[in-house]
Amino acid sequence: NAGVTQTPKFQVLKTGQSMTLQCAQDMNHNSMYWYRQDPGMGLRLIYYSASEGTTDKGEVPNGYNVSRLNKREFSLRLESAAPSQTSVYFCASSEKSRRVEAFFGQGTRLTVV
Amino acid sequence: GQQLNQSPQSMFIQEGEDVSMNCTSSSIFNTWLWYKQDPGEGPVLLIALYKAGELTSNGRLTAQFGITRKDSFLNISASIPSDVGIYFCAGSTSGTYKYIFGTGTRLKVLA
Secondary structure, eight states: OOOEEEEOSEEEEOTTOOEEEEEEESSOOSEEEEEEEETTTEEEEEEEESSTTOOEEOSOOTTEEEEEOSSSBEEEEESSOOGGGOEEEEEEEEOSSSOOOOEEOOOEEEEEO | OOOBEEEOSEEEEETTOOEEEEEEOSSOOSEEEEEEEOTTSOOEEEEEEOSTTOEEEETTEEEEEOTTSSEEEEEEOSOOGGGOEEEEEEEEOTTOOOOEEBOOEEEEEEO
16 A cells, blocks of 8 residues: 655755645545654644645644645645745645544655755 | 653664653643654654553553653663664644644664
């Protein structure tokens, strides 16, 4: 099983450019998440989608937008990239139940120069 | 934003030794998760805890949900080289899907 798949794995952007990070899961999970990981900071939640058709801000949403395209796919968009958005981005998904363990993709390493 | 205090930040141990790490929060959580992350990979779930006082094992790993619901512990027995990585705790309050992650414990095992 593929689990959670993220594309691309690596990306370099110039300041001000835009891009969309893609995420798809094949586990039929209802909830999906986007996190960023910075050195020494652990993972911080950017946006999440509790179920298809809904999205909510997490801890650090500024500078990002998301789209829950369908149950499988949840994309993260940077409209105007800034160097502060250099980070590793992880998508995750979980089942909508009491047991909400999240399963993660392999990450997208983004550098903004 | 709120983060969990995880300790130690890093540790070097000899192969075969036991390892202990913990996570504390100022908030009460209803779920505690422990993840391991290898270089260049996403976090992988090790153990999930759902009740105060719960003790759960996964092979050589044992984790406990603290009685106060503000802390959790992870123990690794008889460490081996492949235990190297970063271990993260994560907590969640009831009715939310938002997990708060600790800053990680970096484990290095000396053969």
